[in-house]
Amino acid sequence: MKDMSLREQSIVLIGFMGVGKTTIGKAVAKKLYRDFIDIDEEIEKKFNMPPSEIFKEYGESVFRQTEKELIIDACKQKLKIISVGGGAFLQDEVREACLSDCIIFFLDLSWESWKERISLLIDSRPVLQGKNIDQIKELFENRQPIYKEHHSRVVTDDLPVEEVADYITASLKTAWDIYEPN
Ligand SMILES: Nc1ncnc2c1ncn2[C@@H]1O[C@H](COP(=O)(O)OP(=O)(O)O)[C@@H](O)[C@H]1O
Numbered sequence: 001m002k003d004m005s006l007r008e009q010s011i012v013l014i015g016f017m018g019v020g021k022t023t024i025g026k027a028v029a030k031k032l033y034r035d036f037i038d039i040d041e042e043i044e045k046k047f048n049m050p051p052s053e054i055f056k057e058y059g060e061s062v063f064r065q066t067e068k069e070l071i072i073d074a075c076k077q078k079l080k081i082i083s084v085g086g087g088a089f090l091q092d093e094v095r096e097a098c099l100s101d102c103i104i105f106f107l108d109l110s111w112e113s114w115k116e117r118i119s120l121l122i123d124s125r126p127v128l129q130g131k132n133i134d135q136i137k138e139l140f141e142n143r144q145p146i147y148k149e150h151h152s153r154v155v156t157d158d159l160p161v162e163e164v165a166d167y168i169t170a171s172l173k174t175a176w177d178i179y180e181p182n
């Protein structure tokens with residue numbers, strides 16, 4: 001599409017579940033005075049139930065179809081900060097919509113750091129349920145190639161939320177000044 005200036009393009013955060021897309025996305029939105037869209041939250045509002053129940057009740061394919069439609073729609077909007085679920089980039093159409101319309105930040109957390117967060121995630125993330133640690137590690141590794149298509153990568157190991165959000169906003173401001181100086 002690209003009938004938007006760089007400054008108007010929405011920002012999309014991607015990365016494996018639990019890396020902080022929702023938390024950091026909210027912080028970035030606040031710093032840039034933009035609206036925040038969390039795709040999982042939008043799906044939850046639509047079905048009036050959390051992702052884990054949607055998976056149980058309707059199956060993963062219904063979740064993925066809704067996720068795709070909501071992301072494609074969100075990407076067309078200007079000036080948003082959008083956090084997508086860790087599995088969203090499995091779908092070609094989602095990746096293509098985000099790449100063509102938005103600026104994509106990949107939040108990259110090492111497996112060693114991710115492991116420390118597992119207790120915060122295990123109950124609410126349906127794709128982790130019923131898996132042992134080796135199977136989760138395998139999923140973590142198998143998912144990494146889908147995050148390769150991004151515009152900027154942030155290694156978040158050991159960084160608090162505010163610092164990651166500051167890094168992202170500073171990096172955007174630099175790009176805007178270079179490519180679209182007033
Ligand atoms: N930079 C960070 N440092 C420490 N904990 C974090 C950080 N970012 C997120 N968290 C915590 O990790 C958990 C998962 O974060 P969340 O934003 O839901 O991730 P995602 O949206 O990528 O699944 C939350 O409990 C959150 O408070």
Ligand SMILES: O=C(O)C1=C[C@@H](OP(=O)(O)O)[C@@H](O)[C@H](O)C1
Pocket residue numbers: 015016017018021022040051052084085086087088124125126127
């Ligand atoms: O990786 C995945 O397949 C998923 C990640 C979740 O989002 P977060 O990445 O925000 O945890 C959520 O969309 C759903 O549970 C499926």
Ligand SMILES: [Mg+2]
Pocket residue numbers: 021022023040083084085
């Ligand atoms: Mg999230």
